Structures are given as C-alpha cells and as structure tokens.
Amino acid sequence: MVSLTLEQVTAHYGKREVLxxxxxxxLSGGQVVALLGPNAAGKSxxxxxxxxxxxxxxxVRIAGTNAERPVAYMPQETRIDxxxxxxxxxxxxxxxxxxxxxQPEDLAQVDAALDELNLQPxxxxxxxxxxxxxxxxxxxxxxxxxxxxxxxxDEPTSALDLHRQIGLLSxxxxxxxxxxxxxxxxxxxxxxxxxxxxxxxxxxGGALKACGPTRAVVTAELLREVxxxxxxxxxxxxxxxxxxxxxxx
Amino acid sequence: xxxxxxxMTSPQQGRTFYxxxxxxxxxxxxxxxxxxxxxFCVDLALGPARYELTExxxxxxxxxxxxxxxxxxxxxxxxPVALMAIVVGASLSIAGAQMQTILSNPLASPFTLGIxxxxxxxxxxxxxxxxxxxxxxxxxxxxxxxxxxAMLTALMIHLLSMRRGVTIExxxxxxIAMVFIFNALxxxxxxxxxxxxxSAVVFWTMGSLTKATWPKVWVSLAVLAIAIPLLARHGWxxxxxxxxxxxxxxxxxxxxxxxxxxLMLVSLLASVSVAFVGTIGFIGLVGPHIARMLVGEDxxxxxxxxxxxxxLILSVGSVISKMLIPGTVIPIGIITSxxxxxxxxxxxxxxxxxxx
Numbered sequence: 001m002v003s004l005t006l007e008q009v010t011a012h013y014g015k016r017e018v019l020x021x022x023x024x025x026x027l028s029g030g031q032v033v034a035l036l037g038p039n040a041a042g043k044s045x046x047x048x049x050x051x052x053x054x055x056x057x058x059x060v061r062i063a064g065t066n067a068e069r070p071v072a073y074m075p076q077e078t079r080i081d082x083x084x085x086x087x088x089x090x091x092x093x094x095x096x097x098x099x100x101x102x103q104p105e106d107l108a109q110v111d112a113a114l115d116e117l118n119l120q121p122x123x124x125x126x127x128x129x130x131x132x133x134x135x136x137x138x139x140x141x142x143x144x145x146x147x148x149x150x151x152x153x154d155e156p157t158s159a160l161d162l163h164r165q166i167g168l169l170s171x172x173x174x175x176x177x178x179x180x181x182x183x184x185x186x187x188x189x190x191x192x193x194x195x196x197x198x199x200x201x202x203x204x205g206g207a208l209k210a211c212g213p214t215r216a217v218v219t220a221e222l223l224r225e226v227x228x229x230x231x232x233x234x235x236x237x238x239x240x241x242x243x244x245x246x247x248x249x
Numbered sequence: 250x251x252x253x254x255x256x257m258t259s260p261q262q263g264r265t266f267y268x269x270x271x272x273x274x275x276x277x278x279x280x281x282x283x284x285x286x287x288x289f290c291v292d293l294a295l296g297p298a299r300y301e302l303t304e305x306x307x308x309x310x311x312x313x314x315x316x317x318x319x320x321x322x323x324x325x326x327x328x329p330v331a332l333m334a335i336v337v338g339a340s341l342s343i344a345g346a347q348m349q350t351i352l353s354n355p356l357a358s359p360f361t362l363g364i365x366x367x368x369x370x371x372x373x374x375x376x377x378x379x380x381x382x383x384x385x386x387x388x389x390x391x392x393x394x395x396x397x398x399a400m401l402t403a404l405m406i407h408l409l410s411m412r413r414g415v416t417i418e419x420x421x422x423x424x425i426a427m428v429f430i431f432n433a434l435x436x437x438x439x440x441x442x443x444x445x446x447x448s449a450v451v452f453w454t455m456g457s458l459t460k461a462t463w464p465k466v467w468v469s470l471a472v473l474a475i476a477i478p479l480l481a482r483h484g485w486x487x488x489x490x491x492x493x494x495x496x497x498x499x500x501x502x503x504x505x506x507x508x509x510x511x512l513m514l515v516s517l518l519a520s521v522s523v524a525f526v527g528t529i530g531f532i533g534l535v536g537p538h539i540a541r542m543l544v545g546e547d548x549x550x551x552x553x554x555x556x557x558x559x560x561l562i563l564s565v566g567s568v569i570s571k572m573l574i575p576g577t578v579i580p581i582g583i584i585t586s587x588x589x590x591x592x593x594x595x596x597x598x599x600x601x602x603x604x605x
Contacts, residue, residue, distance in 0.1 A: 053498055073499040082491035083545040085270070087263050089492065092547075095485045096500045100549055107264045114263055123263040142500070 001180050002029040002064045002149035004050070011042075011049045011056035018045050019056065022208045024201060029064070029149065029180040032173055034187050034197035034214060038227055042206040043186040047073060047152045065149040069097070072148035074139045076155055081128040086119060086138050089127050093142035113145040116171060132159035140168060144175075150182045151175075157192065165189075169196040190218050194233070194241045202226060215241055224249065274550045277543050281557035285335065288564040292331040293323050295571045333461035334567040334581070335560040336469045337522040340476075341529060342536025342559020344519040346551065347480060349537055350487050351508045352417050358533035359519030362406065363427025364399045365530060368523035369454050370431045370438075371398030376449040377442035391453070392465070395524035402427055403516030407509055417508075456527035456582025458567055465525045472521045476514055477556070483507060484548040491546050531585040532559045535593045542596060562589055 005026045011019040019042050027033055035043050048054045051073050062070055084092070091110045095102065114120050117137050122130065127138060136159045143151055153172070157165040169185075173196050176183045184201075187193050193200055193214055200217040202210040204226045210217045215233075223231045223245070231245035293309075294300045300308075300319060308315045308323040315323075341359060348357035359365050371394035374380040379390070406427070410420045435454075439447055480487070486507055489497040494504040519533065536559030537551075543558075544550040566585040570578050 051499075069501060075495040075499050078493050078495060080492050080496070082488075083541055084488070084491070084547065085266075085545070087267050088270075088545070088547055091267070092485060092488050092492075093500050096489060096502065098485070100481065100484050107267060110267075111263050120262055124266050139496070142496075146500075 002182055004150055004182055005061040007059040009049055009058035011045055011054045018042055019206045024211050027182055029182045030176055031198040032176050032196055033184045033199045034193035035184055035201050037203035041203040043203055044154050047154055067149055070149040072143040072146040072151050074143040074153045074156055077136050084127055086125055086127055087123040090141045090145050094145045109145050113141040117141050133164060153185045155186050191243045194218055274544045278553055285557055285561045289331055292564055292567050293327045296327055329461040329463050329466050330458045332466050333458050334563040336473055337526050338532055338560040338563030339556035340473050340518045340522040341532040342555045344515040345533030346537035346555035347511050347515045350490055351511050352421055354421050360530035360533055362424030363402050364516055364519050365523050365528050366428045366431035367402035368395035368399035368520055369528050370434050371395040372453050373435055373438045373450045377438050377446040392524035396520050399520030407512055453527045455580035456529035457580045458526055459578055469521055472518055476518050480552060488548045529582045531589050532562055536562055
C-alpha cells in the first residue's frame, strides 16, 4: 500500500521561506486527508513541494508504489479557453509522457474517469464553454485518469454547488477505500473535512499547526488560533460532528 | 453523483464521439492535402506560357512523355518557386502556431515577436551597404544576414526570458519592442541608402518567391523536416500548454523548459524562411487560426493542419500573384495580405463561437 511521509520539508521562493520544517507521520493509502488552513497558509505550496515542482530541504518519502508517476495533482481552477473538448482534455492528461498513438486502454480510462464523475453528458462540449463548477469536475477527472496512487486536490469544491460538493467528496471517499489511494484534499469547509476526512493537516503561515485524526485536530482552539473565529464542534442527533461558527474575532 | 444524468448516457458515448471526431479531422486534413496538391499543379501551370493541368501532371509523373521545353519549365523554373511557397507557408504557419501555443497569445507570430523584423534589418544591411555579418558566401549575403539577425533576436528573447520572474506577457512585450527597434533601424538604413538600394530593400520587405532556387528549397525543407518530428514528439505536452502553466505542470510538463526549446526551434523555422523569401507576415498569424477553426488544438491534428493551411495560403497566393496582372508577378507578401485578410475576417466574423 502506498504511503507518504514528510520529514522537515521546507520550500523557498527566492530567499523567502514559504514552508518551514513540515513533518508528518506516515500517511497511508485508503485514507482521505484534509489539508486545512486559512488563505496563504502554504497549502498549494505544500502540494507543489510534494509533487517536486518546488525545491527545498527535507524529505518527501513515497513508498509502496511501482508507478512511474505515483502522484497526480489537481491545481486550483483557472479560466481555460483552449479549443478542446472535455473528452480531449481528459485524454490529454492520460497521454502525457506516452506515445502519440492512443490505445483502446487509454480511451477506456478516459471513459472510466468521466463516468466516475458523471461527466459523460459534457464529453463533447468545449472546455471554454463550461461553468466554473463543471471545469472543476473536469480537472478532477484529469487527475483521476492518471490512475495515481496519491491524489492531491487543491480546493476541488470551491466552485461547486452543495450537491456536487457532497458528490465529489463522496466519490473521493469511495475511491480511497476501493483503490487504496491516498487522497489529500485542500479544503476551506471544515464541516466537509469533519465528515469526509480521516486525518487532517493544518497549516498556518507556512508552518505545521496540527496533524492527526480530523476529530482530534478540528477543535474550538484551532478555530480560534488558526482561523480567528469563535466556534464549537457539536454532535448532531445522528452522532456526526457539526461545526458551529459564532463570530469572527 | 448525479445518477439520473448518468443513466441517460452510455459509457461508450464518449469513445464513439472521440472516434467520430478523429475521423472528421483526418478527412479535413486529407481535404487540405488535396487542395494543396491542386493549387501546386495550378501554380506550375501558370506563367508566361500557360499549360493544361494534364500537361503538368504528365511532366510531374512521366517527364519523358512531354516536350523538353515543358519539362524544363516545370522542373527547373517553376518547381522551385511552387515548392518554396509550400515549404515557406508551412514553416511560417507552424512557427506562428507554436508561438501562439507556448505564449498563450493569439497575436504571437514570427512577425509580432520581431523575428521577421530582425531578418528584414539584416537583409537591409546587406542590400543597402553590402555589409556582410560573415565574410564568406558572398552570393548568399542577404539571406545569411537576415538569418543571423533573426536568430540573434530569438536568442535575445530566449536569454531575457530565462531571467527570474519573466512572464509570458513580458516575452510578448519584449518581442513587440524588438519590432519597433528594428523598424526604426530599418528606417535609418532607408534614409541613408542610395535610390537603387532603397528599391531593393523595399522589394525585399514585400516578400517574393521569385528568388527561390533549388538549394534554398532544400535548406528550407531540411529545417522543416527536422522541426516537424521534434514538435510532434512534444505533441501532448504542447497541447497541455494551452490549459495554462499550472495545469500543464500538474500533468508532468515542464512549461518553462518546453517554451524555450520550442521558441528556439520555431525561430529557426521562421528565420530560414524569411531569410530566403523576405517578409511575409500574414501566414504565421492566420494559418494557425484557420487550422484551429478546422481541427481544434489537439497538436496531433493542429500541427499538420497549421502546416497545410499555411502552405495552401501561400501556394494560392502564388497562383493569384501571377494571375492578377498578366506578365507581372506581384510580390507574394502583398497578395497574401490583400486577399487573405478579408477572407480571414470573413471566417472570424462568421465563426459561431469564440476560438480564443
């Protein structure tokens, strides 16, 4: 089973340190991990550091995989106006580093990724014609089609309506369990983190604030210290944790 | 997720759509190839002596079956010009297509990045003052000067773009600055040049295929033959570049490195072409846009379609340049702009959806 361990990981933009000595316990496949923190906490930077797009100190250790590219990354969404259909843009993600000729297996993988996120009805549409939420789902499909062992998603629900937010996170939850993938999702919604993530990593100002089981990490103290809001975690009548935010400090 | 929507579509639907789309694009490419061959034959048939298309085909396929006069005119006189139109059209269009791709800018082309203007300046130095940048190959002083200054321009853009913090927008602005600098230098040369030299400079900047010779065709063809497989090898990565650097990086592409490699390669393509035939600005901008309208931006189709569109535009331009005023070959750069731009505007204004 795949696993990821960060040991004193740092990153720099020029001389400015943007991540300082991040160390986590070993995160194993089969789990969803929420990457939490306010804006500019260093979440995207950590993803880029794990992926090797940024250099820095420390060790990013990935074990238990034979894949050539074990990590797939879905960056935050940006406006795209290329003349490509949804199907082509997902195929494109699959074909990187491969030969020009498309094999039936590649098409099967694209169809599977589109089916997984119910994107088949959009397959023929140009990506430039999609709404922000639709584009975000296509981005998720582009990451999924690479058949990674570790999947990093940077705020994948930020443009989605509530129905699709729950839908996407449920799919991720299921994929983590079925395929024994390690899925790390940067989220702003702590309620979603409490419901869907087994573990949580909390960053603030480029430093690690907390790491552990989500219910142990997301506490009233964390809300106060990291998010500067007054709130509490309640348990609803069905036994699920519920976040109640009262005021900004 | 949404089960009701999913139930309405078959899992094979996407694959079927993809296969149909690929087939449609292959048909478009074949159509372009057919049109290009027709235009090439007409180009060979036209001139002071006009031949029937059947005569041209016979001269091409069975040279022994036609008179020696037809054979010599077709193979020795008209063929280099007709082939040069195809090779230069394809080269300039591919150069424009890849510049637009790597710089994510619909206005990028060898012309707008200062490469053509640099070549023009190099050529003008030779034409006006006989200044040769390299002391040998006196017969080729104009194209060699043009090529060297064009490559220096590309190299300068390349070096500056490697500096930290330089964005795509900075590279485009840098190119525009180059155009202005070379235009000013060109004006200075024209100001000091003799009347005769001035005419030569002006004629060169109009772009003309009549200077084509077999050696020039072979050199241009060799560069094109090297560039196409190299660009095709990066086909998936170049297509990913159109999704933005962040997305391309997430797919394993290294945008900065790829951008620099492709910039140098297409600069070579463009500068060789401009060095031999002069400034033809329209092809590098419009060829790729027409290709994009026809086949989209998947490089497996976009690259050959750009090459074919550029080649077709210049080949048709060559035909028209001979037909407009009998006995006179109007410089091709003027024809492509005068005839091509209204056609392009017609296409753009009638396009149902935005392509950029």
